[in-house]
Amino acid sequence: MNTALQPSTSMPWFDVNKGILDRRIFADPAIYKLELERIFARGWNFVAHESQIPATGDFFMSFIGEDQVIVVRDRKGDVQVLINSCPHRGNTVCRAEQGHTNSFFCSYHGWNFDLDGRLVGMPGEEAFYRKDIDKAAWGLTRAAQVTSYRGFVFATLDAAAPPLEEYLGWVGRLGLDMMASKGELEVVDGVVKNRLKCNWKLAVDNLYDWYHVGVSHGSAMRLGLLTTEGNAPDSQMVILGEYGHGIGGPGISEAQFADMESRLVHGKAGEPQWYDRTGINRLSAEVRAELGPVGYRSLGHPSIFPNLWIALTNQICLRIPRGPFETELWWFTMVPKSLTAEQRREAVFVATHYFGPAGLLEQDDGENWSHSTRGAQGSVSQRRPVNYAMGIGQDRVYEDSSGQSAIETVVNEHGQRWTYQAWQEWMLAEDWDALKKNHSQPPRGSV
Ligand code: FES
Numbered sequence: 001m002n003t004a005l006q007p008s009t010s011m012p013w014f015d016v017n018k019g020i021l022d023r024r025i026f027a028d029p030a031i032y033k034l035e036l037e038r039i040f041a042r043g044w045n046f047v048a049h050e051s052q053i054p055a056t057g058d059f060f061m062s063f064i065g066e067d068q069v070i071v072v073r074d075r076k077g078d079v080q081v082l083i084n085s086c087p088h089r090g091n092t093v094c095r096a097e098q099g100h101t102n103s104f105f106c107s108y109h110g111w112n113f114d115l116d117g118r119l120v121g122m123p124g125e126e127a128f129y130r131k132d133i134d135k136a137a138w139g140l141t142r143a144a145q146v147t148s149y150r151g152f153v154f155a156t157l158d159a160a161a162p163p164l165e166e167y168l169g170w171v172g173r174l175g176l177d178m179m180a181s182k183g184e185l186e187v188v189d190g191v192v193k194n195r196l197k198c199n200w201k202l203a204v205d206n207l208y209d210w211y212h213v214g215v216s217h218g219s220a221m222r223l224g225l226l227t228t229e230g231n232a233p234d235s236q237m238v239i240l241g242e243y244g245h246g247i248g249g250p251g252i253s254e255a256q257f258a259d260m261e262s263r264l265v266h267g268k269a270g271e272p273q274w275y276d277r278t279g280i281n282r283l284s285a286e287v288r289a290e291l292g293p294v295g296y297r298s299l300g301h302p303s304i305f306p307n308l309w310i311a312l313t314n315q316i317c318l319r320i321p322r323g324p325f326e327t328e329l330w331w332f333t334m335v336p337k338s339l340t341a342e343q344r345r346e347a348v349f350v351a352t353h354y355f356g357p358a359g360l361l362e363q364d365d366g367e368n369w370s371h372s373t374r375g376a377q378g379s380v381s382q383r384r385p386v387n388y389a390m391g392i393g394q395d396r397v398y399e400d401s402s403g404q405s406a407i408e409t410v411v412n413e414h415g416q417r418w419t420y421q422a423w424q425e426w427m428l429a430e431d432w433d434a435l436k437k438n439h440s441q442p443p444r445g446s447v
């Protein structure tokens with residue numbers, strides 16, 4: 001490893017016990033390159049939702065780190081994830097962001113690939129190659145493993161990765177279940193994509209950040225888009241899982257459930273509160289059982305490490321790295337198929353007004369992340385580590401007899417610390433064997 005990448009033994013990139021982080025991790029190109037290899041090329045990455053590719057030949061273009069991948073339904077009905085780079089000279093074999101095709105035809109010299117990535121033909125196979133080419137060896141590169149969980153398609157480029165369900169663990173699965181339990185979902189056509197001048201990790205760690213809401217989004221509060229009570233509650237539930245997954249944010253109390261039920265189920269008049277829109281499915285006994293005694297009370301933001309945020313406002317967001325100083329955000333609006341046209345319109349309206357380039361909240365957040373990234377670039381400013389110490393050593397993990405656990409406390413930075421602890425472990429592990437052996441188990445007892 002490049003010595004510049006070696007954290008010193010006295011002060012690793014992230015000092016887990018003190019919550020102090022070396023901010024060069026937001027700026028160093030060598031660290032960024034290592035992230036692409038050790039995090040993105042190694043982990044399971046969300047690449048598409050099955051509703052986007054229902055029929056044979058349907059495809060959606062996605063990314064695993066900086067590797068562009070075509071997610072396509074093949075002739076057997078299986079989902080293939082193919083690296084969009086022709087083995088002949090490296091050209092892309094597909095330029096569209098999504099669509100339907102019979103094959104992938106390279107625009108440079110015309111090599112043609114079937115939906116499962118096999119090279120099926122090329123101009124001049126007889127006349128120029130004189131039949132001396134092993135087509136079976138020159139197909140598109142396939143992801144090492146592709147698996148779908150409740151309609152969410154994930155792929156890994158590393159054959160040694162554990163199976164998806166094991167990788168997700170109960171917390172990653174719970175995060176996806178929280179969205180999937182709303183009903184049979186479909187992605188609204190038109191994934192909203194925009195770029196921010198920020199390091200991808202700052203966008204990721206913000207999803208646990210309920211400290212900034214009252215300040216960063218103060219203008220949204222003044223406009224009435226958010227309420228202090230509803231959107232910036234002091235009480236928080238943090239659920240930590242293996243490999244860096246987690247869920248952080250408010251919990252629903254039994255009193256709030258009772259209130260929700262009386263107003264929504266029994267038709268009592270009253271303006272719906274914040275939790276009505278995102279937590280109404282929790283009134284169902286089946287959903288409660290499915291999410292478990294701890295999980296059903298969480299309205300936090302699930303994070304699937306490394307870069308998928310499940311925003312329970314009917315959206316999920318990928319934070320795709322574009323160099324150390326830039327991130328592409330892809331917002332998928334996801335709604336139950338059972339919604340009426342009116343409800344669907346409202347869901348899309350809410351989604352686009354909160355997040356994405358037109359979203360009021362993301363404009364606030366994006367400015368802050370960009371300036372934090374800039375602050376990591378100055379040769380002097382970057383010498384000063386940054387502070388993720390809120391709540392350290394102050395809380396306990398509650399363990400339910402069901403096996404689920406959570407930290408129930410006030411606004412805190414447990415989720416952010418867990419993210420950087422996991423990030424550091426991923427970055428220091430040589431391979432999956434080392435990561436499986438050495439990664440931290442979610443904390444128990446005092447945190
Ligand atoms: S680069 Fe694709 S056919 Fe030559």
Ligand SMILES: [Fe+2]
Nearest residue numbers: 213216361365
């Ligand atoms: Fe925010």
